[in-house]
Amino acid sequence: MRFGEMTLLPFVSEVQSNMAALCRRALLITGEKIGVNISARGLGTSASLCRRAPPLGPLPNEDIDVTDLEALEKYGSYPRYVRNAQEASKKTHWWRTYKEYMDAANPEKDVELVDIGLPFRRGSRLQEVRQRNKVMRENKLNPELERATRLRTLKVPLDRVREEWERTSGPHHIRRLADHYAIYRDLFPTAYFVPRVMMRVRYGDGTDDASAVYYGNQLPPSTAAAPPKVSYEAEEGSLWTLLLTSPDEHLQDGNLEYVHWLVGNIPGSDLSAGQEVCGYLPPFPAKGTGFHRFVFVLFKQDAAIDFTHDTRTSPCTSLAERSFRTVEFYRRHQDVMTPASLAFFQSQWDDTVTHTFHTLLNMREPVFEYEQPPVYHPPQRKFPHGQPLRYLDRYRDGKEHTYGHRY
Structure with missing residues (x-):
């Protein structure tokens, strides 16, 4: 595209450079007035920083000759144009989104999911607004808070922030993360639950944040060699069940899991007083299989449960006995058991997995290698x-x- 005998591209680049220089000069002048040193930071415009890449395929209407619009086919009427537009929209294009491809490959995309979690009753909205307004008035009348805010010395207590998050939007955020990692799809097909009870899981001595289990963080098998410390808020006289399972570890059937830990009839939050249905087994993701998910699920019981059918030998060193399905376990006890909390981490092979296979499981360690496709x-x-x-x-x-x- 030309303007007379001069192209527009150098002209646009010069205008952008001048605008960037003017903006930088204005910022420098403003910084001098307020006493802020910003001379060390550069300024760039989006036009000068962007990088255009060619599209992955032909764009819509790319084949139309805009210089000769009169030669194009005339629809003659608006209904005929609508019919042609609808037929064109049904064709497969390269810009279709990832979600559409996944929905087409998932036959259960239209199945309505069932909420199997604890019921939730929200408090009065009016009381929440009044409490918020009260806190805001108290903060405005607090001179120390105002001075700390103005001098940028105010320290926000992260424990209170976490408590507020767990009380308000935290359960829904955890549910979205679990849905993203396909936890509900693999453990509870066609069902889900919102974690109403906050559970804290830590390995080791319980003081290192690097050994804590959150919602998809990575932990090496060496860190999870011993049973973790689990804490949660429980009413007096309540009963709970804690499950640790892995939907990715099974060596023979991809639809089965390996149960790593199962403790039932836990009074309150005292795991040591509960019934150990299946002893703890460290994670053993096989070499060459990438990251595996390890999921803690906390169930709330309405009454004591007879776990005779689920009890494994102690110590249980047979992978056949540890074959497990969470959905079948839940269906057997769904009348007196409700999922209440969730936490999970990811782990991949390290040297301790070899020790687990050879010493604890008394078997040869399987090693997998990715089969590379033939080179084109x-x-x-x-x-x-x-x-x-x-x-x-x-x-x-x-x-x-x-x-x-x-x-």
Whole structure:
């Protein structure tokens, strides 16, 4: 595109540069007035920083010749145009989103999910607004708080922030994370629950945040070698069940899980006084299989439960006995059991997994390797101008790459 004999691109670039210089000068002048040193920070515009990439395929109406619009096909009427537009919208295009592809591959996308969690009764909205307004008035009348805010010395207690988060939006955030990691899909098909009870799980001595279990964080198997410390708020006289399972570890059937820990009839939050249905087994993600999910599920009981059918031998070193399905376990006891809390982490192979297989499970350690697809060799070109040669990488087998030169 030209304007007379001069292209517009240098003109636009010059205007952008001038605007950036003016904005920077204005910021420097403002910084001098308020006593802030911002001379060390640069300023850039979005137009100068953006990088345009070619599209992945043809764009809509790319084949239309805009210089000769009169030669285009005329629809003749609006209903005929609508019919053609609807037919065009049903065609498969390259810009279809990832969600549409996943929905097409999931036959249960239209199945309505069932909420199996604890009931929730929200308090009065009027009382919440009054309490918030009261706190705001007290903060405005507090001179120490105002001075600390003005001098930027105010320290926000993170414990109170976490408590407020757990009381308000935390359960819904945890549910979204569990849905993102497909926890409900693999443990409770066609069902879900909102974690109404906050559960804290920590390995080790319980003081290191790096060994805590959150919602999808990564922990090595060496950290989870011993049973963790689990705490939660429980009413006096209540009974609970704690489950630790892995939906990714099973070596023979992808639809089964391995139960790593199961404690039932827990009075309050005292795990030591509960019935250990299945002893603790450290995570053992096989080498070459990537990250595995390990999920803690806390159930609230309405009465004591007979776990005779679920009890494993102690110590349980047979993977066949540890084969497990959370949904079947829940269906057997759903009349007196309700899922109330959730926490999960990810883990991949390290040296302690070898010890678990050889010592605890008394079996040979399985090792997996990804099968690489056959290498695609594009047809050779006589004069590959502007392209890397890399002849050895393209036309000979081998895992080590030998990079060539560029023309």
